[in-house]
Amino acid sequence: MKTVIATAIVAWLLAAPALAQDPGEIQRLFEAGRFQQVVEATNPDSPPAVLYTTAQSQQKMGATDQAMQTFTRLAERPEGDPWRFIGLSGRQLTEGNVEAAVASGRQAVAMAGDLPQAHFQLGLALARAQQWNEAAAAFDAASERQPNNAYAHYYGGMMHYRANRVDRMAVHFEQFLKLAPEAPERPEVVSIMRTLQAR
Secondary structure (H helix, E strand, O other): OHHHHHHHHHHHHHHHHHHHOOHHHHHHHHHOOOHHHHHHHOOOOOOHHHHHHHHHHHHHOOOHHHHHHHHHHHHOOOOOOHHHHHHHHHHHHHHOOHHHHHHHHHHHHHHOOOOHHHHHHHHHHHHHOOOHHHHHHHHHHHHHHOOOOHHHHHHHHHHHHHOOOHHHHHHHHHHHHHHOOOOOOHHHHHHHHHHHHHO
């Protein structure tokens, strides 16, 4: 029995670094509100998508300094790497430099229009700038490129709500609820949907 348990523990320990390399698994942990697990599963050599989700997890936990460090790690990537500008935008947004964050987000999208996180980061920056229609379009682009990203749907729904496009909001929120049943924002989304259905 001890041998079976020891073998299981060794297998789990060997799988832990692999978890840190799987952006999809990290995204699922994030969407379930398991922010500490995301942070613990990440290391400096994790892929950029994992580091980006880690920075967002650190922000959700209120660990702003750590999020800044993680965004900075991305921002230190080579000049021709779109992740450099995603990280730069994240850092600038955390610092409160919204205009620069929007510009860096636009640069990331211009360099890699097929990268969902570029559109997602631009959407976050535009949302902070209160440019609701443009932010909604950015989150639409992110969710088109990565349909299983629950938070692209969540923020897309919120931005369409702000832009008075309740029809588009409902589509995004329905997807969010399907994709992230454990997300901390679920009660808020359910409440908004109920309020609108009661009208």
